[in-house]
Amino acid sequence: MTGAELLVNTAAELEVDICFANPGTTEMPIVEALDKQKRIRSILGLFEGVCTGAADGYGRMAGKPAMVLLHLGPGLANGLANLHNARRAHSPLFNVIGQHATWHLPADPLLAMDVEALAGTVSEWKRTNKTVETLSRDTVDAVAAALQGKVSTLIVPHDHQIAPVNHISFEKTADSLEYLDQDSVESAAKLLHKSGHKTAVILGGRASRRRGLMIMARVSAATGCSLFVETFPSRVERGAGLPLLERIPYFPNQAVSALSGYESIIFAGTREPVAFFGYPGQPSYFLNDQQAKVHIKASPNRMEDALEALADSLAATKKTPNAAGKLAQLKRPELPAGKLTPQKASAVLAALQPEGAIVVEEAITSAGDYFHLSMSAPPHTYLALTGGAIGQGIPCALGASLACPDRPVINLQADGSAMYTVQALWTQAREAANVKTLICSNRSYAILRLELARAGKELPGEHTSSLTDLSNPELNWVELSRGLGVPAARVDTAEDLAQELGRALAEPGPYLIEMVL
């Protein structure tokens, strides 16, 4: 067998079952190796940011890494922004980058870049394969790292891919990386036991999945602690029957105000929240030195066990939460009418989204009301833009759909951000992915105008207006979408949105609705 076959077979043994790819000549041996097996499917993206964003979405929903196959430095460079988002999401993700043959690289061929430097900016694990003999080991280590919620990047020279090698058996390493720090659980329990002490628990990562949330609802019912979710959760389960969570506000003054009443803060699956930008005169950190802080420490796969241990130590029963009003009761907003606004668009979605929907939200300014309006919708999964690098929504929705083909995916999507990785619509069409994309067509980078207004800026000048304006010419999302193979419609009233969305949800496959706001 070849090195490429060894790599692919090893990954398949480790239950990698999908590969998002945009390969080039230096990755073709790996593509040929994919041809010789049946366990890993391959999905083509027409731009690398599509592949990496889809792998992020897949990893968040499947709980295991997708493989991503990218061409040399430029291919990795094109995928970096969504790898950055994946890193911030702690998504499991296994990158494979082809590299020039070791004997050719010193000639500095035109496509050569410093691939390790690029990989280092987004990968918590990276390695360049040194010899075909270690390729199986390298693959095992890379997948094990990915399973710990990391972006791992393995760089494989072309000559190692084509070199003959005997199959080398491997030992999984993943288990040795698991941990659960009982001391941190006990510290958290002590804070929760203090009487007359207001405690907030901030949840993220694995702690905001169903099992962790239901445990924490019991803890909240037993101790009175408040439950928050990070501002941009990689994945949170919510809606009827699930705990009501507050979200850490985006702007520093609001976040400080939301958290200042708590004497103690416990973090589970997330880190201390910080300001998105440094605003003059406002703090980087939302918490103060007087507040006690405990981080529950566990590897991603043990986080829910850690929360269970916390609940056990508090003797929190399994029956309390609902009675204590900690869980959302089914209640949808009324269907609004009239000219569409961002608020009405969110209300229509919250009113119609089916049970089990996966909502991928990259609507930036247009979905300010959605999180609240959908709080008591039927149970659903919510995926946010975790790293702030726009262009995540359409690919992430694709990846989530491939991970969960039986669930409808709804992508509530800003127009400016959508343009970054619009190519992902083509792969949605190709894979008949059940994704409904709702474009918030406000024809501006409204977030920049909002930030300027908050900074008290006067009327914007010519450059400021122009560089935040998407209306000249107007993007025609219906034509764009159809050009990429996804049927589409445009709406500008709440009634039409309700009708189009209802119809789209009743059909399988991708569909795009341009919501003129």
Place this chain on the structure above:
Amino acid sequence: MTGAELLVNTAAELEVDICFANPGTTEMPIVEALDKQKRIRSILGLFEGVCTGAADGYGRMAGKPAMVLLHLGPGLANGLANLHNARRAHSPLFNVIGQHATWHLPADPLLAMDVEALAGTVSEWKRTNKTVETLSRDTVDAVAAALQGKVSTLIVPHDHQIAPVNHISFEKTADSLEYLDQDSVESAAKLLHKSGHKTAVILGGRASRRRGLMIMARVSAATGCSLFVETFPSRVERGAGLPLLERIPYFPNQAVSALSGYESIIFAGTREPVAFFGYPGQPSYFLNDQQAKVHIKASPNRMEDALEALADSLAATKKTPNAAGKLAQLKRPELPAGKLTPQKASAVLAALQPEGAIVVEEAITSAGDYFHLSMSAPPHTYLALTGGAIGQGIPCALGASLACPDRPVINLQADGSAMYTVQALWTQAREAANVKTLICSNRSYAILRLELARAGKELPGEHTSSLTDLSNPELNWVELSRGLGVPAARVDTAEDLAQELGRALAEPGPYLIEMVL
């Protein structure tokens, strides 16, 4: 004034007159500074690869750097692939990246990446501004480096952008960076003087512009040397009245064969050519140790002077070249008929392209015949994909058009590559850029299939077929283009292409023709 105003004013003093931008909150002070002046125009790209590719095209044609304004690490990451191409083109290019405020960066906000590491992969000059007091100096140094044919990247923290500062006068440094190595000119002259010695001169960079080429035609007429141009020239002037140049072939065996008959090789504005990929059993380098090699050494702005000095030392007259048959005589191919093929598409273009056209070619496999067919077309400029990172053509054509608004730009463009930065069509529409885009719609990554066939691979397997296929679904380039604001048509015969292209060339503004091949 603020630091941002100082930066913008300094750049304007150094004759920077355009800024391709996709800013975010951490760059808004620079946008506001643009509002306060009249010398630098700003151009919005809907994806950073559009901005960097356009700046590359602008730099190649204007001979001075465009400024590029990008948002933090993710914005730079999205622009890297075309910065890589610009680096390989030795284009002058001045990047400005906003950075989080120095006091906020230690909090590791979500958008934080290692911006310096990213910049280092493409920038021959990079610096993070340390204090507002040095911002003018940093800007001067960055622009001076850019003028030496480098990608320069200046990273400016937000707090330095908004800090008050007095205007600081500056001293230009560019002149001190110029050089011309007379010894290298004399070494080249010695080789050309050897009688019975076959010499090839390989031209690139500034040596393949009109002045350098006309000098080298005299040298060729006087000495009998052959003139080659690098495989992927950043810019070459060609057509009737200009020297006939051979192009270094792409594949190693052909390149070795083309160059093996020469005892001596002289390089001007380019480096020793190497294989694009490392093919097993084929060499990285095309030249051998027996061949004498001399590099003419001069800074980009002095290269033509160096060639003049070479011609003078050979006493090459100014009259010989034409008589010696070294210059192309006007001759266009016949207009072909019938179903469109790649060869016929190239022939139609070569038959119709107007004098003074700028041809941006990123057609990969589809334009194999174009370079030869257009050899004796009216004089025109040819810009190639210099770094192999696909997605360069549409933005580069935009930038070239903004640099030369009075010249028609024709972009001969592969479909797979076009999808990488298709967003640039929108900016072409917004700026009414006179760019005609000819999409070679072969609905595949044909280069990969060609490389596999050359490697003697049998019939491709399922993954190989699927990952090189763009036909499921078919991209509808007419809808895509219209969705982005550029009118478009589809053709599948040579006659229809001739008619559409003729009509498009007669009108100003952008137009796209999907050529079904």
